[in-house]
Amino acid sequence: MKVFIYITFLLGFIHCNAQPRIQTREEAVALLHDLRKIHTPKGIDTLEQIELNGEKQWINIRGKNKSNPILLFIHGGPASPMMPVAWAFQNGWEDYFTVVQWDQRVSGKNWTTTDTTKAVANLNRKMIVQDGIALVQYLCEKLNQQKVFILGYSFGSRVGIELISLIPEKVFAYVGVGQMSGGDQEAFIYNRLLTLAAESNNELALQELKTIAPYPNTDGANPIRKLLLVRKWARYFNGGWYGKPNLDLFFSLPELSPEYSEQDITRIDSGNAWAARKILQQSEGNAFPDTFRTPILFLMGRHDLHTPHDLALAYFNKLSAPNKKFITFEHSGHFPMLEEPGRFLVTLVNEVLPLAKE
Numbered sequence: 149m150k151v152f153i154y155i156t157f158l159l160g161f162i163h164c165n166a167q168p169r170i171q172t173r174e175e176a177v178a179l180l181h182d183l184r185k186i187h188t189p190k191g192i193d194t195l196e197q198i199e200l201n202g203e204k205q206w207i208n209i210r211g212k213n214k215s216n217p218i219l220l221f222i223h224g225g226p227a228s229p230m231m232p233v234a235w236a237f238q239n240g241w242e243d244y245f246t247v248v249q250w251d252q253r254v255s256g257k258n259w260t261t262t263d264t265t266k267a268v269a270n271l272n273r274k275m276i277v278q279d280g281i282a283l284v285q286y287l288c289e290k291l292n293q294q295k296v297f298i299l300g301y302s303f304g305s306r307v308g309i310e311l312i313s314l315i316p317e318k319v320f321a322y323v324g325v326g327q328m329s330g331g332d333q334e335a336f337i338y339n340r341l342l343t344l345a346a347e348s349n350n351e352l353a354l355q356e357l358k359t360i361a362p363y364p365n366t367d368g369a370n371p372i373r374k375l376l377l378v379r380k381w382a383r384y385f386n387g388g389w390y391g392k393p394n395l396d397l398f399f400s401l402p403e404l405s406p407e408y409s410e411q412d413i414t415r416i417d418s419g420n421a422w423a424a425r426k427i428l429q430q431s432e433g434n435a436f437p438d439t440f441r442t443p444i445l446f447l448m449g450r451h452d453l454h455t456p457h458d459l460a461l462a463y464f465n466k467l468s469a470p471n472k473k474f475i476t477f478e479h480s481g482h483f484p485m486l487e488e489p490g491r492f493l494v495t496l497v498n499e500v501l502p503l504a505k506e
Contacts, residue, residue: 387453
């Protein structure tokens with residue numbers, strides 16, 4: 149008996165001190181791919197580039213049962229796809245929904261095959277909304293369903309809120325996460341940061357923030373230098389990822405994405421930056437619709453200083469919908485699905501999923 153115990157201990161010791169089996173990105177990605185593999189008979193896991201309004205765009209469809217309601221995730225940015233990050237938060241969703249991640253035109257995986265000369269003519273929010281409508285139709289036909297859930301995140305919430313107002317008959321409900329709301333968002337963020345800096349006696353924050361006054365500019369412009377400085381301090385004061393002073397972790401997550409090749413990852417920043425600049429340079433109006441024929445849910449981080457919680461609540465209070473609910477995540481900033489993933493999943497299951505039956 150003693151010999152058996154000793155051998156067991158020895159083998160365990162040798163295993164613990166053996167050379168790590170995962171030494172490359174390729175090996176780590178293969179492990180994650182195996183962990184997330186859909187094994188169920190009615191499951192679906194597809195990665196394909198389809199054409200939407202004349203532009204090729206990548207989508208990833210994943211779920212344990214393709215008869216489950218479709219949940220279309222509309223990413224933010226603009227031009228900041230969530231497909232390469234979804235592996236870190238989406239797995240539990242796939243038990244209850246058929247989840248679709250969509251790299252919008254020019255963004256993410258699309259950049260490697262984009263003809264920028266051709267693409268720039270139609271690179272704007274209104275066209276992205278039209279792409280979303282075409283994608284909803286494609287998904288309904290492909291999966292033999294009549295309606296979808298729309299989840300709009302950050303800039304994607306601007307796209308999503310417009311999309312559902314145009315095709316309410318195709319939408320079970322809309323879920324706004326990091327919901328944009330129009331108005332004086334940048335001024336609100338700036339003033340809030342000045343207050344937080346003063347309350348915490350952070351002289352460096354106060355000094356840097358005051359150097360960019362007035363913010364926004366008196367003509368309403370937001371120079372990129374000023375915008376980035378504001379976002380730097382928004383993240384420091386828990387407005388990005390609660391409890392983290394920056395978004396280094398978030399921006400590292402694509403490194404392990406099973407859906408992205410190494411080439412996709414190396415080019416993601418340049419492609420997204422190019423697309424974001426083109427979209428942000430355009431003025432397409434700030435009016436947000438406020439009357440809807442579909443249920444509305446806003447899931448907001450209390451500390452969000454990218455799309456402020458209080459502005460989203462004010463917008464929510466004035467909108468009209470058949471059914472509406474505002475849910476606050478007390479320990480989240482701009483990424484509640486990553487910051488409070490358990491509660492986020494429970495909210496999707498308890499508050500969103502039942503709306504597919506109404």
